[in-house]
Amino acid sequence: MREQVVVDLGHRSYNIEIGTGLLAESGAYVAPFLRRNKVAVITDETVASKHLPALLSGLETAGIEAVTLQLPAGEATKSWDQLQRTVEWLLSEKIERDDILIAFGGGVIGDLAGFAAAIVRRGIRFVQMPTTLLAQVDSSVGGKTGINSPHGKNLVGAFYQPQLVLADVSLLDTLEKRDYLAGYGEVAKYGLLGDADFWDWLEENAAAAAAGDVAKRIYAVKRSCEMKAEIVARDEQERGDRALLNLGHTFGHALEAATGYSDRLLHGEGVSIGCALAYEVSQRLGFCSQEAPSRVRAHFKAMGMKCDLSEIDGPLPDAEGLIDLMGQDKKVSDGVIGFIMARGLGEAFVTRDVDLTVVKSVLSEALAAR
Numbered sequence: 001m002r003e004q005v006v007v008d009l010g011h012r013s014y015n016i017e018i019g020t021g022l023l024a025e026s027g028a029y030v031a032p033f034l035r036r037n038k039v040a041v042i043t044d045e046t047v048a049s050k051h052l053p054a055l056l057s058g059l060e061t062a063g064i065e066a067v068t069l070q071l072p073a074g075e076a077t078k079s080w081d082q083l084q085r086t087v088e089w090l091l092s093e094k095i096e097r098d099d100i101l102i103a104f105g106g107g108v109i110g111d112l113a114g115f116a117a118a119i120v121r122r123g124i125r126f127v128q129m130p131t132t133l134l135a136q137v138d139s140s141v142g143g144k145t146g147i148n149s150p151h152g153k154n155l156v157g158a159f160y161q162p163q164l165v166l167a168d169v170s171l172l173d174t175l176e177k178r179d180y181l182a183g184y185g186e187v188a189k190y191g192l193l194g195d196a197d198f199w200d201w202l203e204e205n206a207a208a209a210a211a212g213d214v215a216k217r218i219y220a221v222k223r224s225c226e227m228k229a230e231i232v233a234r235d236e237q238e239r240g241d242r243a244l245l246n247l248g249h250t251f252g253h254a255l256e257a258a259t260g261y262s263d264r265l266l267h268g269e270g271v272s273i274g275c276a277l278a279y280e281v282s283q284r285l286g287f288c289s290q291e292a293p294s295r296v297r298a299h300f301k302a303m304g305m306k307c308d309l310s311e312i313d314g315p316l317p318d319a320e321g322l323i324d325l326m327g328q329d330k331k332v333s334d335g336v337i338g339f340i341m342a343r344g345l346g347e348a349f350v351t352r353d354v355d356l357t358v359v360k361s362v363l364s365e366a367l368a369a370r
Contacts, residue, residue: 003218005225007141008233012161016141016225018218022168023054023129027062030127033163035098038065040090042113043104046073047131050174055104055129066102067093075261077108078147078154086116090124097121100163106132106179107139107267111157114145118160128165132175133183134268136167137190137224138245142232148261152328153253159237167225169217180210181305182268185248185275187220190227192275192296193247196346198223203299210303243350247340248274254325255309258317269306276300276307277362282341284358292344309366316370319363323356 002019017029030039039059043052048070059066069089071077095101101124103113110128117126128140146157172180184206191199202220209216228245235242252270259265279293300307309316317325326337339354 001215001218003222005222005229007161007229009161009236014162014164016165016167016229018136018167018169018221018225020168020170020214020218022166023051023171024058024061026055026058026129026166027060027064029164029166030059030064030100030102031062033100033125033127034064035096037063038067039100039102040093040095041066041068041102041104042086042109042116043068043070044073044077044106044109045070047105047109051131051171052104055102071109071112073108074263075108075148075256075267078112078261080147080156083112083116083147086112087120090116090120095120095124097124099124101126102129103127103140103162104129104131105135106130107135110135110140111145111154112147114143114160114162115147115157118145118158123160125163126160128162130165130167131171133172133180133221134186135183136169136172136221137183138186138228140165140167141225141228142242142245143236152325153256153261155328167221169214169221172217173212177304178266181303182266182272184210184303185268185270185272185305187224188299189245189247189271189275190224192279192342192345193244193340193348194227194346195223196344198227199345203295206299206303240350243338244340244348247342247348248272248276248278250274250326250329250337250339251277251322253329254322255312255316257325257328258322259312259314264314265306265312269311272300272305272307273309273311277366278340279342281339281354281359281362282343284362285341285355288342288344288347292342295345308369309363310370312370316367319360319367322363323360 005016103110130136130140143161146154149155248271252274
């Protein structure tokens with residue numbers, strides 16, 4: 001079963017291929033982009049131990065030679081040190097501008113490798129092969145690349161589109177439950193931000209997809225990618241509508257910074273907690289009914305996902321400290337934090353007119369409940 005989504009960016013358009021068995025056919029998909037039969041593969045140690053031999057076999061079937069670099073797994077890899085290591089390795093391997101770099105991993109590898117591709121020799125071509133649900137539905141699509149700074153998440157980077165995205169949902173079978181559910185936080189986000197029908201579908205079908213239903217997994221990935229592709233085509237560099245994709249992220253990124261980009265809080269967990277907080281603030285401000293945040297939390301809890309600050313182990317800053325961390329968000333303009341709020345399920349909007357005393361109150365209550 002295969003599906004295809006096109007990201008329409010004129011001469012820089014590319015396909016997202018979704019289905020099973022794509023890894024075995026990776027060489028056939030990549031070969032048309034090659035000037036010579038050599039690629040560079042950036043991956044992490046965890047993905048390499050599970051899937052690298054299958055990728056190399058798929059490439060070898062098409063006569064493609066691959067050199068590989070394995071980086072440590074985890075959010076801390078999105079750093080200056082690992083970026084420098086990656087760049088210097090690509091140069092030492094004499095990877096040329098017309099070669100292909102394959103980003104083979106989750107969101108961390110996709111973001112880091114994509115940024116390296118953007119800056120090595122002023123731009124080499126790359127292909128995203130996402131191995132996690134989060135990467136398949138979000139970070140591999142749309143051309144956002146980058147690394148984290150001690151000042152905040154994804155504050156250093158570039159918009160740089162891939163040539164192709166291969167999303168093999170078979171790889172999701174090897175994910176730990178926590179990693180799958182963290183990725184599902186991004187899937188749910190799409191329903192919440194702009195497609196109430198998709199949200200309804202998720203309430204009915206997400207548990208089956210999580211349990212391994214391949215057809216439902218493919219549909220969830222496809223619909224998420226369709227929504228992101230539509231928004232990216234309208235607003236590639238996040239000057240307008242694309243900011244909607246950050247529903248839950250203003251809160252989530254602050255929480256990730258507060259937890260040191262560690263395993264205390266995965267990115268997708270920050271997103272699910274952030275979505276719950278965004279809907280709670282929206283309700284307090286009168287933007288949406290009480291039913292909306294209640295349904296969000298009920299669904300997340302039914303899926304076994306994190307949706308409360310009490311589910312984050314270890315210390316957290318107070319409400320003022322978290323708001324200060326939000327002040328480093330990329331959506332800040334003239335010192336004012338941009339928030340994605342909601343009028344209901346499937347009806348998100350961007351606003352800078354948010355009373356921070358309400359945000360502080362919601363955060364204080366959530367922290368007190370810990």
